[in-house]
Amino acid sequence: MSRVSLYLSTLLLVALPVAYVAFLYLVPLGGVALRSVDNSTIHANLPATASAIDEAGAPSDEVAAALAKDLAAADRRSLGELARLLNLDAPGMRSLLLKTKRALDEVEVKGLADLRAIDPDWDEPIYWQALAENAQPYTFRYYATAIGLDRDPAGGWQFGAEGAIYLQILLRTFWMSLQVAVIACLIAYPLAHAIANGPPTVRVLLLGAVLLSFWMSILVRTTAWVVILQREGLVNEALMALGLVREPVQLIFNRLGTLLAMVHVLLPFAVLPLLNNMKQIPAQQRDAARSLGAGPFESFLRVYLPQTMRGILVGAGTVFILSLGFYITPALVGSPGDQLLSYYIADFMLKQLNWGMASTLSVILLACVLLGLAVAWLVNLLWRPAARAA
Amino acid sequence: MTTHDRLRLERLSKHYGRHQVLHDVSLDIERGSFLTLLGPSGSGKTTLLKVLAGFERCSAGRLLLGDADITSLPAERRNFGLVFQGYALFPHMTVANNVAFPLKVRRWDRSRIEARVREMLELVQLGHLAHRKPAELSGGQQQRVALARALAFEPDLLLLDEPMSALDRKLRADLQIELRRIHRRLGTTFVYVTHDQDEAMTMSDQVAVLDHGRLMQVGPPETLYERPENRFVAEFLGRSNFLPARLLAAEGPGSRIEVAGRTCRHAGPVPEAGHGVSLLLRPEDIEVRPASPGDGWNCLSGRLQIRTYFGDRALYQVEVPGAGTVSAYAPARPEFRPAEGDEVHLVWRAEDGVLLPAEAERS
Ligand SMILES: Nc1ncnc2c1ncn2[C@@H]1O[C@H](COP(=O)(O)OP(=O)(O)OP(=O)(O)O)[C@@H](O)[C@H]1O
Numbered sequence A: 001m002s003r004v005s006l007y008l009s010t011l012l013l014v015a016l017p018v019a020y021v022a023f024l025y026l027v028p029l030g031g032v033a034l035r036s037v038d039n040s041t042i043h044a045n046l047p048a049t050a051s052a053i054d055e056a057g058a059p060s061d062e063v064a065a066a067l068a069k070d071l072a073a074a075d076r077r078s079l080g081e082l083a084r085l086l087n088l089d090a091p092g093m094r095s096l097l098l099k100t101k102r103a104l105d106e107v108e109v110k111g112l113a114d115l116r117a118i119d120p121d122w123d124e125p126i127y128w129q130a131l132a133e134n135a136q137p138y139t140f141r142y143y144a145t146a147i148g149l150d151r152d153p154a155g156g157w158q159f160g161a162e163g164a165i166y167l168q169i170l171l172r173t174f175w176m177s178l179q180v181a182v183i184a185c186l187i188a189y190p191l192a193h194a195i196a197n198g199p200p201t202v203r204v205l206l207l208g209a210v211l212l213s214f215w216m217s218i219l220v221r222t223t224a225w226v227v228i229l230q231r232e233g234l235v236n237e238a239l240m241a242l243g244l245v246r247e248p249v250q251l252i253f254n255r256l257g258t259l260l261a262m263v264h265v266l267l268p269f270a271v272l273p274l275l276n277n278m279k280q281i282p283a284q285q286r287d288a289a290r291s292l293g294a295g296p297f298e299s300f301l302r303v304y305l306p307q308t309m310r311g312i313l314v315g316a317g318t319v320f321i322l323s324l325g326f327y328i329t330p331a332l333v334g335s336p337g338d339q340l341l342s343y344y345i346a347d348f349m350l351k352q353l354n355w356g357m358a359s360t361l362s363v364i365l366l367a368c369v370l371l372g373l374a375v376a377w378l379v380n381l382l383w384r385p386a387a388r389a390a
Numbered sequence B: 001m002t003t004h005d006r007l008r009l010e011r012l013s014k015h016y017g018r019h020q021v022l023h024d025v026s027l028d029i030e031r032g033s034f035l036t037l038l039g040p041s042g043s044g045k046t047t048l049l050k051v052l053a054g055f056e057r058c059s060a061g062r063l064l065l066g067d068a069d070i071t072s073l074p075a076e077r078r079n080f081g082l083v084f085q086g087y088a089l090f091p092h093m094t095v096a097n098n099v100a101f102p103l104k105v106r107r108w109d110r111s112r113i114e115a116r117v118r119e120m121l122e123l124v125q126l127g128h129l130a131h132r133k134p135a136e137l138s139g140g141q142q143q144r145v146a147l148a149r150a151l152a153f154e155p156d157l158l159l160l161d162e163p164m165s166a167l168d169r170k171l172r173a174d175l176q177i178e179l180r181r182i183h184r185r186l187g188t189t190f191v192y193v194t195h196d197q198d199e200a201m202t203m204s205d206q207v208a209v210l211d212h213g214r215l216m217q218v219g220p221p222e223t224l225y226e227r228p229e230n231r232f233v234a235e236f237l238g239r240s241n242f243l244p245a246r247l248l249a250a251e252g253p254g255s256r257i258e259v260a261g262r263t264c265r266h267a268g269p270v271p272e273a274g275h276g277v278s279l280l281l282r283p284e285d286i287e288v289r290p291a292s293p294g295d296g297w298n299c300l301s302g303r304l305q306i307r308t309y310f311g312d313r314a315l316y317q318v319e320v321p322g323a324g325t326v327s328a329y330a331p332a333r334p335e336f337r338p339a340e341g342d343e344v345h346l347v348w349r350a351e352d353g354v355l356l357p358a359e360a361e362r363s
């Protein structure tokens, strides 16, 4: 009996965090994941066609009648959405469907021949294939688009003319995140070192500066960079006043400005783990290295640096993963060519109203982040913290 | 490797801001000797060690290794080994790599390093743990690794700052013996810091006693114990009685002094400060007797207050009029067993007493 009650109380204890995780993460993430493969527009609007058509999409009188029935029943709005989506798979299908819909007011369609009479294009197998594929409630169309595939005239997949732009953007996102992580660590290391080992005044001042920027909104800090870096901004005015340049230098709305602002925004995430790591290294270690004959440089390389490796990895990893999902900063200080994947997700969601594409890109980004975390976890596992000597 | 016969400390002083931590410390450390710096907490032992190691610059004075002035030589170029109180092993390296560190820094070649590391780990009896990380060792084992690392590069001097203060009693005793064995075997000069007088007495050739940054006396343990030059050293090493005394006639081996109203003979040296002196008597030099042995003996009479039995001996605390409480050791099974409150007589030999200048109370 006590076992049962123990079991129940454990369950109760576990239930709360599980529910918390479920509602805050799994449910919304699941929703996004579903959206990325969702094809219900077609499925819901052409129910008769969906059940009548076979997998290969062989046209028949029965299917033609079902399609005519569905089209007649469809209202303007859902037909428009339907036509747009099908057009993605079979170019020309949009006008074909709209034309057919109009013709249905006068003609009664009993079989295939009637459709062909409305438009001879119904002879083309590609349109029937498009219907057949979309009869399924799920589609991988968005994933195909994301990796740069589109439909060839025969209805198969081919690499699109514009190439795999989203893969390129993903690659750019990775590359810029890597740059940000490396630069942030290079700046954070001496900063954290000064805070960990410096005299108290230096320590308080630097730590204060880092934490202050940590607590300030990203938007505010990014805007500050715009003010500082713009053509009539502080930096340009200073450069001109010093006579170093004649004309204002383009510092913003380019890659340099974007990286600079991102590094600044993310710097605390590199400083804090490093600081935490460095604080655990006793000052005696440096004296010990010196007494054993190592000069300052060598004792840093052989004794100090290896002991801060974990801090570097945690700091760089955190900055990298946060960079992958960055949106506001590049949007405000970058040129179109500096935008990260998140920008396109927002664009699909807010401007193009293409939720499927937005969800797909989100899922891809999330998968990359999870992959990054898995790698970090592995590294952490292999890089066992060397517990300090007593 | 430099050949030198001694490390000379010449009037070393050290200030931290306005606070003077070392006062004019002068000391010769002979090559191959085992010198212990002994003193209470805060007396400046660690500071002196840091000056020797080169981590702190002295404010005044010189440091000479043989004829070379090394006062301003940086720590990494002094070739002095150092064992820290917390061992300061490198946690990311194995035991073997810790010991190899000073050799790699000196660019020894691989095979020589390997051989040396093996030799050093054998020396401290840790050959089987070469591939462990420091965190996987016990305190005593870490201590040995630190020792092996500090000795691996054949330092001219090995400095040890309270290396055993974190270990338990039994382990301490073992390591003390081992440290002496290693010292004898290698012949390296050891400078050992401790505030434990037993440790200092049992291990060293020479003991230097520090108090408030001043060197109070240097010498072999026996000399320090038997012929302390001042009250601080006498009190710091072992149990002691100080009896107020007056010098009647200073005649070399046959001086006469007055102690608690009695005239006594004194055979040792006599301090120059003519006025007050006090007589130092170690409890084991005093014999407790039922009756005065008669003229010609140094004898004080008093009343036994407390008798404390230790098994191997007993401590008698005797109230002597005019001299306060005097402690004396008696053998465990004496023929004479006074009861508390009995009158007893305290007898000592003329050559066992030490006369010290009576100091004004330390400020
Ligand atoms: N960095 C420093 N700044 C100012 N004063 C210091 C500093 N280091 C030590 N002192 C002072 O110097 C004096 C001697 O210190 P030191 O550490 O040498 O003593 P110690 O003999 O080693 O004592 P312990 O047995 O407690 O280790 C102490 O009064 C201490 O407060």
Ligand SMILES: [Mg+2]
Residues within 6 Å of the ligand: B045, B046, B047
């Ligand atoms: Mg100390």
